[in-house]
Amino acid sequence: MKFFNYICLLLLAAVSSCSTTSEETAPLNETENLFLIQTLENDHHFLELYSESGELKEGYNKILLRLQDKIDKEYIPNAEVEWIPVMDMGTIKHSAPNSEVVKAPGKNTSYEGYIIFQMAGGDSGTWSLQINYTVDGENFSMEDRLQVLASPRKKVTVFKGKDEVNYVLAIIEPRQPKVATNDISAALYKMENMHKFSIVDNYRILIDPRMPAMGHGSPNNVHLTQGNKGVYHGKLNLTMSGYWKINLQLEDETGEIIIGEAITDTNQDSNIFFELEF
Structure with a gap:
């Protein structure tokens, strides 16, 4: 009977260990409940932009960013990122209120911040986003146009x-x-x-x-x-x-x-x- 109890305890410990290991090694879904807005790129990296709606609109927009190496396809955990939103209205250009880009809490390879677009893009002008960033001491940049939609209500x-x-x-x-x-x-x-x-x-x-x-x-x-x-x-x-x-x-x-x-x-x-x- 003692031998039987000993075997049961060993089996229970093994099952518990497997369960714990499985939970600990489960990959973190860093974009859960978020949708891709668009992807920017240069010769070295892709930059993915995400939000809860997958869109950018007039007003406050919280944005998650992920930077991916083009060669090894790995996401970069240690970048320093800055952004500059620019509205080009033809005769004048202006920026928009925005936060610093910081490491997203509880995530390994994601960054976050917000931009407040004062107006939608369209016939009156076009929004673009310039990204300046550093990876392992090397400086990079990329830029692309953004589609900023009109909000149905004043935000x-x-x-x-x-x-x-x-x-x-x-x-x-x-x-x-x-x-x-x-x-x-x-x-x-x-x-x-x-x-x-x-x-x-x-x-x-x-x-x-x-x-x-x-x-x-x-x-x-x-x-x-x-x-x-x-x-x-x-x-x-x-x-x-x-x-x-x-x-x-x-x-x-x-x-x-x-x-x-x-x-x-x-x-x-x-x-x-x-x-x-x-």
Whole structure:
């Protein structure tokens, strides 16, 4: 009986060991739930761009990047990557607010960042993306055009405040709004020049959501204040499904409203806003 029990324990240990080894060696799917947007290339590497939709649109776009060696087909885990989005409108060119490209958390060969496209590509101009990167001390670059689609609802607003500063304000969340109190977040940048944008610190973004078709708003919203990584966060209460206009006011660090109007009985809209429909 002791010998039988000993054999059972050995078999149990073997099965457990195989299971653990299998789990530990399972390959990491670094693009799970993401779709390929497009692939850029030069003589040495491919660069794959991914997003949750497989598209780029006006407004905030979180993008995952993977760099692949053309010869051995291996993905590169140790690159230093920079990007420069450029809109060519024929007579002028400008860039777009964007983050640094960093190693994607929990992944081995993926990098991530975001770009806020102020406008769609089309007859008015064409977007391109320049990539500058370093692998093992050697510098490379590549560039290609991007297709940036128009958003069906307003997700980004560009304006000049009463302080004569040009701003770009883009909604980040909620991407999938629901009838509830939603987390709302937004990115706020000011234009230093046509090719440089910087995060705006210590402002407030005041929100007043309204359903124009129903003639009502919603209670218990929380204005957006700045949190980690420069992003602004608040609470957005959506009391029913349908089309919502999120009226906005921008308040500077002194408490002065530099753009946007309060909603009153005689004023039903602010001149800056986001739109949601679900």
